[in-house]
Amino acid sequence: MKTSVITGDIIKSRNQAEPKIWMTALKQALSYLSPEKKYWDIYRGDSFQLEYKNISESFKAAVYIKACVKSIHGLDVRLAIGIGEKTNEGDTVSESSGSAFIYSGETLETLKKEKQNLRIKTDDSEIDYELNLYFKLILIAMDNWTINSAEIVKLSIENQQALQKELGKLIGINQNAVSMRQKRAHLDEIMALNNLYREKTAIYFTEK
Numbered sequence: 001m002k003t004s005v006i007t008g009d010i011i012k013s014r015n016q017a018e019p020k021i022w023m024t025a026l027k028q029a030l031s032y033l034s035p036e037k038k039y040w041d042i043y044r045g046d047s048f049q050l051e052y053k054n055i056s057e058s059f060k061a062a063v064y065i066k067a068c069v070k071s072i073h074g075l076d077v078r079l080a081i082g083i084g085e086k087t088n089e090g091d092t093v094s095e096s097s098g099s100a101f102i103y104s105g106e107t108l109e110t111l112k113k114e115k116q117n118l119r120i121k122t123d124d125s126e127i128d129y130e131l132n133l134y135f136k137l138i139l140i141a142m143d144n145w146t147i148n149s150a151e152i153v154k155l156s157i158e159n160q161q162a163l164q165k166e167l168g169k170l171i172g173i174n175q176n177a178v179s180m181r182q183k184r185a186h187l188d189e190i191m192a193l194n195n196l197y198r199e200k201t202a203i204y205f206t207e208k
Contacts, residue, residue: 003086004058004201005093005104006050010069011076011117013046022072029068032158033061041093049104051093055083059197062118063190064157066142070150076143080107081120083201099123117143127200134193141186149185152178156187 016022023042030040030050040050050065052058062079069077082104090096103121111119118135122128145153155167162170164178173181182188 001086002055002084003098003100004052004055005082005100006052006058006062006065006079007082007104007108008048008065008077008079009044009108009112010046011078012074015074016072022069022075025068025072026065029065033064038091039093043094049093049101051086051096051100056198056201058083058201059120060157060194063142063194064154066118067145067150067154067157070145071147071154073147076117078108078111078116079118080104080111081118082107083120083122131197131200134196138186138190138193141189145185148181152181153185153187153190156182 010022010026013019013022026042026048030042030048031037033052034040034050039052040048042048050061052061054061058081062081065079066077069075080103082100082102084099084103086096086100087098088096107119107121111117116136116139118139120128120131120135151171152167155170156162159167159170163175164182165175168175168178
């Protein structure tokens with residue numbers, strides 16, 4: 001069956017005096033995306049893997065993880081999305097296998113060498129080329145999120161139906177401040193790319 005896998009690692013994690021802070025945030029992000037612990041794991045201290053079965057939502061899931069991590073001062077994250085087959089279901093995500101897992105793991109190694117923070121690999125090289133070009137462009141914004149920008153993206157994804165006024169009440173700011181933070185985070189552009197991503201992945205990878 002087809003699935004998506006996100007493999008990542010925390011950038012500059014060793015510079016943090018309180019690793020429990022980012023570890024807690026990462027665990028909360030992964031458990032929010034997948035309440036079943038068998039589908040995510042944290043290993044080697046600052047690396048992690050998540051199987052995300054809703055393929056068309058995997059870009060948004062990656063954005064959410066990045067927003068959660070960048071809400072902590074001084075941190076960022078590399079994220080590799082792999083879409084492909086799952087040929088073996090293990091008791092944990094690390095014991096499962098298939099091309100989706102291979103693509104994701106190999107792509108993370110490529111990211112480390114090229115100093116890029118988001119990339120996808122699938123069975124379709126044309127889709128990869130197009131989406132990775134868009135990823136490079138959107139990273140100009142996402143890599144430069146402030147803590148406030150990251151926090152508003154996180155909150156907006158968690159409360160997708162909420163109005164700006166309602167989001168503001170959750171964090172004690174007014175509607176105009178929410179609007180400004182969303183604009184600085186380029187949330188509209190990110191969601192536009194998310195819609196394109198959904199179209200591309202639905203055509204090629206969603207099970208009929």
